[in-house]
Amino acid sequence: MTPDSRDEGPLGAAVALDGRGACIAEARHMAAGFLTRMRAEHDIPVSQRAVEVTQLVVSELVTNAQKYALGPILLDLQIAGDLVQVQVWDSDPVLPMARAADVGRVGQHGLEIIMALCQGFEAMREPVGKRLTARLALADDPAGDDV
Template identity: 80%
Template sequence: MTAHSDDAVLSAAVALDGQGACIARARHTAAGFLTRMRSEHGVAVSQRAVEVTQLVVSELVTNARKYAAGPILMNLRIVGDLLELQVWDSDPVLPVARAADVGRVGQHGLEIVMALCQSFEAMREPVGKRITVRLPLTDHPLGDGAGAWTGR
């Protein structure tokens, strides 16, 4: 993992091999990054934000591992009061959220990610695709209009 810091951006990047342990490594990397941002750089990061980030990372890296062969790249970046998380994989097919179906077993990961994140974007790259999500770093009180963290 490499860490970068300049006046406005705090970030880290990690290359994952796409094997079984990469999901746990990605979760651990994300939690460690947010903990360091809080302790070393004074960034306001709630414990809930760390936990939600780990869930979102797990869902995105699991999908990348399941649908694309080869390596996965994960980038984490603090942008204001948000965490920007990017996951790249080699499969150019963009994910599509399925309609809600309480009877469906599994395949709810993208629904979960979209419900928890403030924004979601999937873009094709020259090779593969990049998923970019943004998550609030602190808890928002109910009803503030932020969308995330309101129990939906």
């Protein structure tokens, strides 16, 4: 999970999760650790809010993959300019659909949350399964004063 150096290409980390048990907690921990390392080792401005929001988005995406797909889940994090890109792959080819807001509905609000928090979101079918990509701001203040 060691990030690449800037000279060798984009900074990133990836992990394969078994899709069972504590994989959601493992994914959240990996995301927080990755962003903390980017701040400490590469002087990338990462706000505490960005770490927390990234953990929430990772949690929502991995929870859905664990719930709806059988088998492994791949989590990939990349630094892309002033954004962190979160990609989650799973074996279920069904793309998620945002539902209309309904305060009376219990559950199934994950995609609404993700879309409200992210600068970008896309879902694409892969030859096997699907890949969901969310892009989140690393700093609350573009000048980096909030880190």
